[in-house]
Amino acid sequence: MWTYLPELLDRPVPRYTSYPTAMEFSDAVGAGDFVAALDDVAQGTPISLYVHIPFCEQICWYCGCNTGAAGRKQRLSDYLDALKREITMVARRLGGRGKVQRIAFGGGSPNAIAPVEFIRLLDHIITIFDAGQPNISVELDPRGFTPEWSMALSAAGVDRVSLGVQTFAAHVQQRIGRIQPKADIEDAVASLRSHGIEQVNFDLMFGLPGQSLTDLDDTLSQTIDLAPSRISLFGYAHLPALLPRQRRIDGSNLPDHELRFRQAHRGYQRLTEAGYQAIGFDHFARPEDALAKASMRGKVRRNFQGFTEDQSDVLIGFGASAISQFSRLICQNEKRVGVYRDRVNARDWAAERGVKISADDQQRGEIIRGILCQGRAKIPHAMLYSARDALVKYEVHGLMMWRQNELILPSYALPYARLIAAEFDRLRGNVTSEYQMA
């Protein structure tokens, strides 16, 4: 049973898709650091690729992603040309070092481009990186998804797709500017399955305007009926000052803190009762899914797309706003599509900001990931004293316990995992290293 403790939950904390987080990115890091990190990649290193398609057929009001209207065809094709050029530049610089094992396409909506363009892009990546059999995943917008897409994805050997479902409640869909009949989802799932693509994720949301517990319950029931292999249940973050497109959303009927807490709890209860295994604080996977299996072995990791079974230490992102991660560096490409395109066409690197990962960051990052992904972390001696102090307020509520130098979260502490993790954040938490204080 989850307990609502507003005094603890009051504090906004990052989602830690990386540590340091994107908030710490600055232009002190740039293309030179990116190239140096590429040059540091040793022969045979497993590499994952992320390819960003910043276009959608329709723009939804709630969305915080870097995306724009697909609109003119020429704009899309110019972007794809630049993308291929960037991919070629990076592949040449790597000169065959590193082995591409995973390719993820995200957006935006990768299916805002034509199927043949998608296959050309995939073909280019596979041939230029000499990556015969990578694991491939693609985010899809179910609206406008066609059987032709299913055929193309299946023939191209795509392993996993992620459908943006968000909510089945029509009145909530209206409030977030994403009208999506249930038939669209059912058709997409049926068509994907008939083409042999069984690994289907649903992205769902709670905390949406006008969304009641009953609305969420209905969406969960319908989701469980359709039996996707993975589900992510994200809380909507209303930040109209930061994200202009959210200004179209009426903020007056957003669920309050307590209702959001109950919605997350309801999601957890319903999905685990339906046989899904909870992964981290917002993912759920069927026991036969690779993520659930990784979780059994304590191998779940965190990346920019969420919780993952991906074990690669190097992630290279392509496209506008894409983020790359190396063991000592995180960097992000130019965000604006036009500027990105011009830069790549002038043979410049697109990376323009980021953050270096110090030895202290690495240690803290490992603890944060341990808490979020596994619900446990071994705390090095130098941090132990201040950690025990900083965590007393969680310990008194039974939200964590110590076994020697290892901190362990019981399963009902899940909604507090990010808060506990944040105590180890050098900028946001209270845990210090002895050698730091010296």
Place this chain on the structure above:
Amino acid sequence: MLGKIGRRQKIKAGHVLMWEGDEAPVVANVLDGVLKMVVSAADGREQIVGVVFPSDFIGRPFGKETPYSVTAMTDAEMCIFNRKAFDEFASSHPDLQQKLLRRTLDELDRARHWMMLLGRKTASEKIASFLLEMSERLSGQGCEAGVRASFELPFGRQQIADILGLTIETTSRQLTKMRADGLLDLPSRREIVIQDRNALELLAG
């Protein structure tokens, strides 16, 4: 109709296809001959990403400003299109659009096939998989359908060796051994008769 935007070009064996008329990337249909598509890496290594035969479509843009190049392994003839014009034409003809998708998928398939083939470890594995691949690719042309046991390679042993990254000595030695083991017969320099397909498949790994 499509012929109107395409231009025929002949190319001699061993030559890299140069498209003089236009700086823009092009795509092509193979009319005659056998060609290989190569992508060059930074360290000068050449990676073969496909060998194409008559009626195959090369949809990867090649020419200036692209990482791909096309070299004729035999005398060849192609119909070449400006890629942009080709795409525009296809987008206004739905059936062609579908065919283009199908052919792009075929090309991806072929690239994966070649990578697997070239990723084989031993010379005997490479040659066995290469011969199986050739028997499939060279069958189904003309009237007879299905995979034939006997076919004529459109090129010699030196080129087999080049494609597979082997020496000509190793290539010849392996072929001789396969014949001695009863896997195949070699009636002439270029003719191949597969006598024991199962054994050859086993050898291919």
